[in-house]
Amino acid sequence: MVNHFTPNFLANMKAFTVKVRAPWKTYVRSLQSSCLLLATLSAASVVAQIPSVADVQAAKQADNSQAPLRGMVADASGARIGGASVRVLRTNGAALKTTFTKKDGEFSLALPEGDYQLVVSSPGFQIREVPLVVRDGRTTVSLSITLGLNPVNTTVQVHGREDDLGGIADSGTQGTVGAKEIENRPILRSGEVLESIPGVIITQHAGGGKANQYFLRGFNLDHGTDFAIFIDGMPLNLPSHAHGEGYSDMNTVIPELVQRVNYEKGPYYADVGNYGSAGSAHLEFFKTLPQNFAQVEGGMFGYGRFVFGASHKLGVGNLLYGGEAYHDNGPWTHPDNYYKFNGLLTYSQGSAESGFSMSARGYHGQWHSSDQIADNAVPLVGLFGTLNPTDGGHSQRYSLQSDWHRQSERSHTQITAYGFYYDLDLFSDFTYYLTDPNRGDQFEQNDRRWAAGLDAHHRIDGEWFGRKVENTFGLQVRNDWIHNGLFQSQGRVRVDKTDSGTGNTLPATTQADHFTDTQVGFYAENRIQWTDWFRSVVALRGDAQVFNVTSLITSANSGMTAKVLPSPKMSLIFSPGGKTELYAQAGFSFHSNDGRGTTLTIEPVSGDNPYPNTAATPIPALIPTKGGEFGLRTSALPHLKSTFSVWYLHSASELQQSGDTGGTTASQQPSERYGFEWANYYTPAEHVTVDLDLANSKALFTAPDTDDAAPGSPGGKRVPEAVGLVIASGVTLHDMHGLSSSLRLRLFGPRDLTSDGIYRSNYTAMLNGEVGYTFLRNWRASAEFLNVLDRRDHDIDYAYESRITPTATSAFTDVFHPVEPFQVRFWLRKSF
Template sequence: MKSFPAALLSIILCCALIARAASAEQETTAAGRDRTLSQLSGTIVDTSGALMAGATVQVRSANGTVQSTTRSDKNGVFLLPGLPAGTYRIVVSKPEFETKEIPITLATTGTLAPLRVSLAVSPVTTTINVQGREDDLTGIADSATQGTVGAKEIQDRPILRSGEILETIPGVIITQHAGGGKANQYFLRGFNLDHGTDFATFIDDMPLNLPSHAHGEGYSDMNTVVPEFVKRVNYEKGPYYADVGNYGSAGSAHLEFFKTLPRNFVQVEGGMYGYGRAVFGFSQKLGPGNLLYGGEAYHDDGPWAHADNYYKFNGLSTYSQGDDADGFSVTGRGYHGRWNSSDQIAANAVPLVGLFGTLNPTDGGNSQRYSLQGEWHRQGAYSETRVTAYGFYYDLDLFSDFTYYLTDPVRGDQFEQHDRRWVAGLDAHHTIFSQWFGRKVENTFGLQVRNDWIHNGLYQSQNRMRVDKTDSSTGNTLPATTEEDRFTDTQPGFYVENKVQWASKFRSVVGMRGDVDYFNVTSLVNAANSGAAIKALPSPKASLTFGPWASTEFYAQAGFSFHSNDGRGATQNVEPISADNPAPNTPTSPIPALIPTKGGEVGVRTTAIPHLQSTVSLWYLHSASELQQSGDTGDTVASQQSSGRYGFEWANYYTPFEHVAFDLDLASSKALFSTLDGDDAAPGSPGGRRVPEAVGLVISSGVTVHNDHGLSASLRLRYFGPRDLTSDGIYRSQATALLNGEANYRFNEKWRISAELLNLPNRRDHDIDYAYTSQITPTAAPAFTDIFHPVEPIQVRFALRRSF
């Protein structure tokens, strides 16, 4: 089976090359007969008529694809030869000036007269329609680790799961330790972010993270995202951005979705291990606006001995009017999924059940999320306003088993987590463009309010049935209901931000946030855990930018942020009766509602080498506590002492030729507790200062060929290095390295076929590793050992796409 997928990919590539060779002469002849290659030229000036050197001139096709890029010379002149007849948009931009777009049509006969383009001075920042990593952010971005990934880059990447869209962000790793329908595990900047605790994700300004979630704080499920509808991913790292509050300490991702599709499409996919997928998308004029609608049906068994049998269905519909300066949109989304789960297994269980086996075939779950959001925006010469309102319903039932027979050798250790909530929120900001003593200024005032009405619980279960259990160490009864609560989680936040262009080579951004988290908890198990808690936290932030000199900018940043804790922990006075605490009425202390963080960063961004975008950054982040409420046990876990993380990142995107792109992103980090941590140490060890499961070295690299005579291909390496699994470093994971490939061939404007090869070397690495005590059978001895979830083996997937 190892050679079968490779042989199939070779056949596709050979057919594509033969087709290309056979059609090359016909294309050349047709080009000479039907199309005239035209030269486009012009001069760039400012509003005073002064010639403008160094302005970027891009030619984009009707669907937004960049066809050619150049810069004006010292006389303001640009020249773009060799353009075939057709309709285009000329996009002219330069830092500190407004961007101008000019529609043009090149005919098969005649010559277009030279253009004269006048650019007006902009407010502090330049608004540029950034499409992806090939675009120059010098003079635009506020840091070296702020950027944009476009739809073209997302579509050209082979991906196993929809959550891997976020791996387009340099330094981010996405893994999975259970069935496909569970939220991914995220890693970035020395964090095991669990399911999103310190990484904020937004869908068209609607937050994806779920506070006070039954399974984990900040739970962020990317299964609700269909990659084909993502227009771009805007990302930023560190606690330096005033518009990002909760969960934004390590970074944030803002997924922006298409309002109108470049082309309507239908796509079907199939592959090994029961993989099948169908997705479609259409957009059309409807009255004065545009209607976009689409959906996805998905199934995957995976290589597991007990198949995941993961079904998911996504649908969305958007109606929009207007343009980037003035308009509105209304979007509805729906997601439903159900799955079995081959959860993580202990290393000593592999001889018993195999590498892809499971110790509890009844694990799994189901989830759904339905949302409605509306957005309105307006921009004029002196101000800009954007308002987004949203509401959604969410439901999850999750059955997991991490210790097998350690607690109850008869009924096992499976537990159920249930989360059901209604959410409503508002995100609004208003920006005023002005001048202070001749210096361009932007002042932004923002308001973000969110309220979650939550009903969640933690239950003992066997074969997905709630049952009482008996604790093996004490003989005490563990009630079927460990905890169950109804509560509200209210999070208002307000921010102000000031941007000033002090000089041609120096600008600043200073911001202040104020956030409040208010919990009102009603415990349905123990009235002592009912009550209210409130916490307010200020978060100042600042960024300084110097340059550009020789197409190079320098950045210095510092700021404060936070993540919220589970509302149940903020009012908890008595420990729930569980395996971790089998004694009733054990007193405990509430945990902080908000955990503050602070950090700093210096960085460099340069485009001094032609066609190369390169950034380097050094950063530090301090967290006041690692203490959290555990949804798995009902009590508090992790360490109360503070921790510090530091590291560097180097990101590169190189486009030496029109159809070829190379990228190399490298990140390295270290995470340390401020004092010795004995709670997360190996048995018999006094502990150490290493933060368990913190990611260290991450490498992401690839080469992509874009639409070269209809052929596109991508080959990508994804690597993350060994991680400490205990605070003393006695237990460590192995490194994980995956090589994935994709190739597709466009026969014409309507038809495209593609193939993905995942885990080409067929490595048996681990997606995730932990170290703790478990008992794999009712009669086995408890053992402290490595607990892991393997990566999926080599597999091939095919897709056929029809565009309209």
């Protein structure tokens, strides 16, 4: 592979990288002790925040030196609103104080000098944001704030899980995670930003540069099959991908530039089509930063990173730019040597109501890879070893997108357009010497594409027979021009191979195609506020998928396929009072299959099928899903926000095209999933938050599946690798005299690896911590402690047949990728 990095850059990266060599266990024990001590100190700091009587009196005296803030909240007619929430936010979005208006609509606060944002809200009214500057502690500031009526469910600025989404959300599993919450989470890899979504698990099974493995709601989602991800409205999922359908690479994301993550679960949302059955995540990036910053990081196992971001006025608009340079070897015997570079440039004008923006993004990464290994290979290569050190790959993605939006008194229009170029060259080896004992089983997957799309919607606000109504009409169009292929390789060189069972030749080119994948979706949604305590959302979505495939191997696999699928959706929201809402939902959705499989009539010659001219049956273009959910959201208890839901999801088939073999994978029969989710966010004190998210699910085929069973077994109904129990919990101390710290637990339970349940994984549990301190006003130092307990759990588990050496006997066994061991990373940030 060509080295694109200069010696100077490599030297600079090594300058701030901490390398640990044997005997590293001594360092581990020392660092673990330090971490536990820091966690104890953090807990002591939390206890110390419980105020004494003297503290309360001192605080009252201190308030006397702050600027008195008085205000009045009323509606458009002048009628005063009692019980309205008035939240004071710092410029970085962190909550400072909260109060409520009295019966006469008046409120009062005391604030020190500074810049703030007031967020004023009341059920049935639009949320109002008011900028506030306090400069003179002796002057009384008076405000008069008017709230407009909420038509039905107007989109508002929500900053994070601490916000009350009552009257806004359509379900108990819809929410928002803000930038401050993301910043306070220790993360190993950028994709773990999505673990801020309750119930989501992010893992990796082969090399840092490959897309993450996603788990949610009883799915092993592979790399994104039923989980839709959007970046400022641009879809991240890639249809008809060379490695796996819906492939979503979060390495393109710079976490520090993410303003919020909006999420929703289930097939109930009209604006989400393909891949949205289990859920969706919408990442919104900053248009202007609270503070410009530059940050340098270093850590164990060759880890180093530099990231920066800045924004400033440019003409009548704002310019934001940021970038990231990253390197990591990981704990592997053969280092990943993963390099990646990210860049973002955004120009924006206007406001959240009316304006436009343009963004350019670029990503480039290259890496070696220690793929998953069979359990019986550990004595041979070690826990962090590999059976093929030539695995790895490189990838890049460059995009340009624009957004235009306008809001009037009775309507709102938004149009997002995007285009991008993407390529991936990936070398993998999962069965080692099972097929060809001489040249091994490595294969190459190549994907190159251009893509362009449009997402437009128009909302009309009005009244029907005195009922407040919103009608929204949306159009989504996307086209991918794709060149991809599957090749036999040895040491990253394409070669013919010989099948050990039949003696047949496996050609170097297993599959190669040029094709287009076109998606068109249209939806109409109606929202009605029937009474003060009941509203409804009813929608109908229609999607069409068209594939036009040209096979470069055989014309028999060329052709065109088209499919149209309607998806009705409904949500009923009840507000009985007591800061509680109840939800009932039902809906249909789908995921698309690989376009190559829809025209496949001749099975590609591979290790799974070494026979030429074997007839194949085309797979369905779209796989429909349907589900229902009952949920609850409440903030009735002081400082506690909780949601609970029980859900069900039916998928018409688990059958899909396999990018690893060129054929199809089981199972043909339908599947059913059901479970519950319980999420809690507690703020017992100004600087302390506690969150606890619990989810559990079950995934079953409607009939026994023999293809995914252990050898000799008649099979069973369990869907292999489906996630069950998920627990995510953390305690965070933030912004207390410059000190912040967090301690987080992440656990997901045993998973069936075969349909009969004979092979099962163990629990995977990770405890991560972080301690940071702000000094000299604009400097911040932090340390992250990952896998504090140094557990030897597995990131991913499978069960299948493999052969670990040319002379070994093939074996059906557990195949896994271990979690990374205990490690420490440090970073230093300068804000300006």
